[in-house]
Amino acid sequence: xxxxxNTFKFLSLKLNQILNTWSVDNLVxxxxxxxxxxxxxxxxxxxxxxxxxxxxxxxxVFPGRNMVLGNEDFPKEKPIILVGVRNCDxxxxxxxxxxxxxxxxxxxxxxxxxxxxxLLVTVDCNNPAESCFCVSTGGRPYTENGSDxxxxxxxxYVTADVFTEKGKELFSDFDLKRASEKELQKREDRRTxxxxxxxxxxxxxxxxxxxGKLVESNxxxxxxxxxxxxxxxxxxxxxxxxxxxxxxxxEVSRKKTIRKVLQWDSCQFPGYARVAGGANPRVKLWQRFKxxxxxxxxxxxxxxxxxxxxxxxRCIQTCPGEIDIRDTLRGLKDEKTG
Amino acid sequence: xKKQDKIANPYKIIKAKVAQVSDETPSIKTFSLELExxxxxxxxxxxxxTVPGIGEAPFTPSSKSGVSKKMDVTVMNVGVATxxxxxxxxxxLLAVRGPYGNGFPVEKLRDRELIIVGGGCGIAPxxxxxxxxxxDRTRYPKVTLLYGCRSxxxxxxxxxYDNWQQQFELHRTVDKAxxxxxxxxxxVTDLFxxxxxxxxxxxxxxxxxPVMMKFSVKGLEEMGISGDRIYVSLEKNMTCxxxxxxxxxxxxxxxxxxxxxxxxxxxxxxxxxxD
Numbered sequence: 001x002x003x004x005x006n007t008f009k010f011l012s013l014k015l016n017q018i019l020n021t022w023s024v025d026n027l028v029x030x031x032x033x034x035x036x037x038x039x040x041x042x043x044x045x046x047x048x049x050x051x052x053x054x055x056x057x058x059x060x061v062f063p064g065r066n067m068v069l070g071n072e073d074f075p076k077e078k079p080i081i082l083v084g085v086r087n088c089d090x091x092x093x094x095x096x097x098x099x100x101x102x103x104x105x106x107x108x109x110x111x112x113x114x115x116x117x118x119l120l121v122t123v124d125c126n127n128p129a130e131s132c133f134c135v136s137t138g139g140r141p142y143t144e145n146g147s148d149x150x151x152x153x154x155x156x157y158v159t160a161d162v163f164t165e166k167g168k169e170l171f172s173d174f175d176l177k178r179a180s181e182k183e184l185q186k187r188e189d190r191r192t193x194x195x196x197x198x199x200x201x202x203x204x205x206x207x208x209x210x211x212g213k214l215v216e217s218n219x220x221x222x223x224x225x226x227x228x229x230x231x232x233x234x235x236x237x238x239x240x241x242x243x244x245x246x247x248x249x250x251e252v253s254r255k256k257t258i259r260k261v262l263q264w265d266s267c268q269f270p271g272y273a274r275v276a277g278g279a280n281p282r283v284k285l286w287q288r289f290k291x292x293x294x295x296x297x298x299x300x301x302x303x304x305x306x307x308x309x310x311x312x313x314r315c316i317q318t319c320p321g322e323i324d325i326r327d328t329l330r331g332l333k334d335e336k337t338g
Numbered sequence: 339x340k341k342q343d344k345i346a347n348p349y350k351i352i353k354a355k356v357a358q359v360s361d362e363t364p365s366i367k368t369f370s371l372e373l374e375x376x377x378x379x380x381x382x383x384x385x386x387x388t389v390p391g392i393g394e395a396p397f398t399p400s401s402k403s404g405v406s407k408k409m410d411v412t413v414m415n416v417g418v419a420t421x422x423x424x425x426x427x428x429x430x431l432l433a434v435r436g437p438y439g440n441g442f443p444v445e446k447l448r449d450r451e452l453i454i455v456g457g458g459c460g461i462a463p464x465x466x467x468x469x470x471x472x473x474d475r476t477r478y479p480k481v482t483l484l485y486g487c488r489s490x491x492x493x494x495x496x497x498x499y500d501n502w503q504q505q506f507e508l509h510r511t512v513d514k515a516x517x518x519x520x521x522x523x524x525x526v527t528d529l530f531x532x533x534x535x536x537x538x539x540x541x542x543x544x545x546x547x548p549v550m551m552k553f554s555v556k557g558l559e560e561m562g563i564s565g566d567r568i569y570v571s572l573e574k575n576m577t578c579x580x581x582x583x584x585x586x587x588x589x590x591x592x593x594x595x596x597x598x599x600x601x602x603x604x605x606x607x608x609x610x611x612x613d
Contacts, residue, residue, distance in 0.1 A: 276417030
């Protein structure tokens, strides 16, 4: 359904007034200096340029621990407005999480409740990190659809693209001007500059068929062993990843009430695929390490229509072994093309 | 939107009481369950069985398929959940959810000569299939049942073989025999030379430990049975049961929803399939 996009503009100073108004009936979250999305309070400083945002949308719809059985009461709670969501996370949310937890039968009731509570206000990336490479995996550092509202900081102005009815309601209390052609052009120029900057962070372009096949067909044990030398199997790369959703059900029943908690899991853990009898299809570290790439670049494109890596760069910043996903991929290409 | 609000919780369980515990071998027990609500499953599908406060594990019921409040689950004591389960007595509270997966392709097995190869506790899901066959006997012109396990003491469903012997061509083998055992000694593939069917048209079903399945499918293929007529039931770490957790994936397949029963030709050569 094509929705007519209204683009408003306002002075960035006015943003605080807008956030204050939203806070009356909603829980508003904004980026902090640590790159965390935290509760907005009037007068607080907001760090619009911190990337990556460490708490992405992930934790709001798919918490690290969530009781999925034995807690069927869903009290009516205030909507949550996440302000400052990046396009890399939005793409993961819509294409991967919404697909697996809502569209693929059976839908997950718990996810649905959390998802419906969210309003998403995305923000253009103006100051990407060195670890950002969304452009190389099919993304862009700005949002043109999929969120409720997208904000772009252009000089002293903010432009606001309104994509949904919910988004429209957010601005109904304000008398805002339409953005002019000139302002939109300035935004466009800025987007082009940032996009080009990010594309230089990683030159190997993601190609659906190409990269997936490269990963799948590389069975060189030595290659994967070399790349995973410093892997500590901590699972950090999985937990911060906006497309990872592997989870394990923990049994927390009390007396006669059966309760289950769904918890994040990591495919890098040795016991991930092991069965009780002891068999384990990926008993070696390099097999699990390769599997992460196989999942993201070979399987997920077929399952979800996008690359399983959105190029957010969190895993690069997280890894205590300083493993850079780009380095692993680059090596594959070099090896094949010489 | 209204309609969507009614979606059920996919993790919903049905409480179940242990109605009877049968000791099959020192390490294998069959639990007959009495469910609070009816649950329907087809033969070869699996359920998730909860041991409250301990954990959950996937099992294929060994009883006859259909909609009922009764279900048998045969469990080998190999880990934490199964260890605690083995301590359960009549009247204990458990819970099941499911069924999940595809089950045995009964419609593709009918009207063919059928070879069933079971290893150890792998005969449990096959017992459900055997019930299915016995209830529709005329549709199965010839059934050859081969069963192998470690020793005569490790044979499960000991009371069933007299009946099965009359209905099927039955051959059994044990890895290590003792005095009094007058059947075969050796691995299950040793029994393949006794198979007398048209390998160009027959179908085969293999369930057992990975290494036994690996060599069985190899042996069956060498006899001329093509991989698309050999069905294997894979044991992987099915955690959610319905394709949301990725634990059971081998290659591009979710064992929980694409399987657990696969035409062997689909999974042949997939890394880790027998590990």
